[in-house]
Amino acid sequence: MIEVKGLSKFYRQTKAVDGVDLSIRKGELFGLLGPNGSGKTTMIKMLTGQIKPTSGTLKVHGINVLEDPLRVRELIGVIPEQETPPSFLTAEEYLYFVAKVRKMEHYEEACEKWFEFFDFGDQKTSLCKDLSRGTRQKLMFAQAFLHEPELAIIDEPLINLDPVMQRKVKDFLRGYVKNGGTVFISTHILEIAKEICTSIGIIYRGKLVYTGRLDDPELQDKNLEEFFLELVGKRKGISKDILEESQKGISALA
């Protein structure tokens, strides 16, 4: 579903993404993990053809993203990092607008399904600018899945959602993958990856430092948090002792 080879994006001196190779098969729920500023959002923007890579190749749905980014965005669903639906449309009007842009027919029922799923109630007639951030995130989630894409690319899927909605979204994503869909999520919250992902990649300072399935024996022996901290800590030049010391310190504070 996603094939990436030698993908890099440089901004002057900054290497936002540096030589990433990645392959994600149909039916996977892949989680790209990494600390803040490690290159996750840049990866997503390149995969969706919003920005061009400095070098490397990338195919989504078998389509070269560089050659036909519009076709890629037609086929997939995307939830961007920031929830910014147009201010002066209502939630309902925004979903209708997206459906029109995607040239969907008979979309009213699909929109209604999502409003019910997220329990919008009266809020679907409120202007997007007046919605809370959580509600706007729900709206962005709905627009990404409105056309029932086979692949969804999501930047921080559960951010701003309350625990009830988080649970609903997690269940939906599990079911979606079970029915043959593919999901690429980026997050820095390890629990999310642990709960729902089938495979993960860890990106640090633009480099993909680990990829594997969550049932990988290397991961089975440790918990994901320790594994992540060890991997990132090593590269940051932080020894295991220091990490343990800091953990002790945190426990003492707690």
Added chain:
Amino acid sequence: MFDIFKSMIKEEWRMHSSLFGHSGFALFPVFIFLFTFFVSLVLPVFREIVTDAQIALGMHYIFLLVGGMVGAFGLLGREFMNRRFGQASLIAYSSRVLPVSERFIFANFLGKDVVYYFILYILPFVAGFALAAKFVPAGNFGASATLLTLLLTLSISFMIGISAIFFLSTVYAHSGKILLLCLLAASLLLLHISGNFNQGTLYSLPSLSFFLVPSENQLLLSGVLILVPSALSLIFLKIDFPQAQKSFSNSFSKLCRYLGSYRYAAFVAKDSLDLKRSEGGLGKLIFSFVLPLLLVWTLLSALGKVIPALSTLTLFALVLGVLSSSMYNWLTEYDIFSSYAFLPLKASDMIKSKLNSYLILNLVPLVILTLLALKKDPMFLIPSLTLFLTISLYMVSVLVYLTGLSPSINLYNGKIFALYMLSVMPLLMLNIILSMFGPYYALMDLLLIPVALYILGKGFRKWDRNECRCF
């Protein structure tokens, strides 16, 4: 205490320079200086039509308005800021997380606005005017003391504008209804004044009165108009505005149905809802377009009496074309491409959709011009309409090429502003000269159509290549 003030100045500078580019924004006061200088060089021509006092009146009211606009943007423009900068916030809106009072922060905010915009707008304006006064006979404006007084009184006008808006925004924060009552009372007062209207009323702005006839009383009154609203606003400060959540029925679907299978139906429907529901709505069309047009018509009619060779109707069509291009700003004001970049859309699709809405909005000036031409002189109808349509198309094509989907931001970049002026000013000057030789010379402007289409094509390719700046 001074730290917050310094940080706010830095913040304002960085906000502008991140939006418009460092060198581009640094050049902005230079362009205000040059622009004022060149416009002031034709002061002797203006003084044939209007008096020195009328020129001073125009300047003082412009800066009163600028003060109001700066204040309105700083205090009420949170929606715009949120769309540009996402979750980032200004110091003024972060008072709850800082260990200082909101009053203290907002007092600094006001001080910052006064100092910052004095350097950005007022100083270069007066400097450009002062330099031009050395080269042309400037009458009463030539004396150094007069120019220094002008610097002071324009600053006072600016501060009156800011403090008035600060006061109104505080009233609004407490109650939208009280604000409505205040505005109603002000309208009744204005109605009463206009009943007994005489020109002197306009000159009662204290800063202007002080400029024309310096007196302690006027200076004192200016101080009261600045300090009292500001002090009241700080005493009754409330930074959260009432957010009544309004419900709207689905007008988008109705509009789309009405527009049928038209390719840009969804976008035109969205743009019309943006215009209708955003601050201003229909008022924007009246106050930002129709009323300035009335003023322009009055001024051009006066000019036509002084210089009979100039055709009022042709010049009006020209100005109409220029003013119409500002409608493109309205249409792009609340949109940034990053809100759509994840959908199957190119930047050029968005621009094309905005141009479709622009064409529809241009029907308003088209109707105004047609009616006016039919009433004044039907012989001028075809040339005037040609001139208006071609100038409007050319102006918007230059705007699209230079500024893409963000004209209200990119035009503040000094280099872009200079390019814009160079692209349009010679053409406008040529048209003014040609208009003296008869209306049918305007048909030459038909040549602008292929030029404009070529520029638009280049603009589409340029903005498609450009990676979206996500603030």
